[in-house]
Amino acid sequence: MSSLPILIVYYSLNGGTRLLARHIAEGVDSVSGCEALLRTVPKVSAVCEAVAADVPDEGSPYATLEELQNCAALALGSPTRFGNMAAPVKYFLDGSSALWLSGSLIGKPACVFTSGSSPHGGQESTLLSMMTPLLHHGMLICGLPYSEAGLSHTTGGGTPYGPSHLARHGEKIALSEHEKQLAFAQGRRLAQMAVKLMKD
Numbered sequence: 001m002s003s004l005p006i007l008i009v010y011y012s013l014n015g016g017t018r019l020l021a022r023h024i025a026e027g028v029d030s031v032s033g034c035e036a037l038l039r040t041v042p043k044v045s046a047v048c049e050a051v052a053a054d055v056p057d058e059g060s061p062y063a064t065l066e067e068l069q070n071c072a073a074l075a076l077g078s079p080t081r082f083g084n085m086a087a088p089v090k091y092f093l094d095g096s097s098a099l100w101l102s103g104s105l106i107g108k109p110a111c112v113f114t115s116g117s118s119p120h121g122g123q124e125s126t127l128l129s130m131m132t133p134l135l136h137h138g139m140l141i142c143g144l145p146y147s148e149a150g151l152s153h154t155t156g157g158g159t160p161y162g163p164s165h166l167a168r169h170g171e172k173i174a175l176s177e178h179e180k181q182l183a184f185a186q187g188r189r190l191a192q193m194a195v196k197l198m199k200d
């Protein structure tokens with residue numbers, strides 16, 4: 001049997017959200033029968049619609065609607081921007097109405113993750129903002145339970161709504177141990193849920 005594709009779609013300008021995505025991918029790949037697909041989305045421009053190259057110069061390839069349609073589960077990541085998701089992530093979602101019409105994502109598990117630079121600057125509201133369109137798609141939102149000890153002990157990112165990174169001003173982008181553990185746990189939990197749902 002071929003592996004279940006677990007799609008991880010993120011946007012990241014400075015690398016914080018990208019690092020979370022990689023740890024979520026490790027969690028996904030730790031589940032037998034699941035394969036993480038790391039994908040990004042292009043920047044958008046307020047001046048005109050820029051035409052991006054088919055494949056970015058570096059990092060993950062761009063996500064396609066076909067990959068979204070065929071995924072067994074989705075992890076969606078964005079930097080925190082004014083307490084909300086970044087425009088490139090919203091733009092990607094706004095292009096997914098054909099999948100809404102066909103109901104392709106109904107019943108698939110999904111989780112969300114973010115990176116933000118201030119401890120009370122809207123990481124949770126960003127995560128909640130990303131859940132809304134996924135609920136419209138009929139996806140089953142999967143968060144992080146408090147049985148994950150890191151949630152109670154983290155002094156950086158990590159929330160019950162999903163993994164996050166606190167990118168402190170002026171510091172090098174690097175995840176704390178708790179942030180890594182929680183991102184891994186989220187990827188593993190998402191993949192486990194996809195496997196269970198596939199059996200039903």
Ligand SMILES: Cc1cc2nc3c(=O)[nH]c(=O)nc-3n(C[C@H](O)[C@H](O)[C@H](O)COP(=O)(O)O)c2cc1C
Binds near residue numbers: 015017018078115122
């Ligand atoms: C336009 C803009 C708005 C931002 N708004 C917030 C915010 O509301 N709260 C916050 O904590 N950080 C905010 N930030 C900081 C980013 O969330 C932070 O740098 C994050 O780590 C970037 O993620 P990345 O490393 O994946 O690009 C903002 C950054 C930009 C450029």
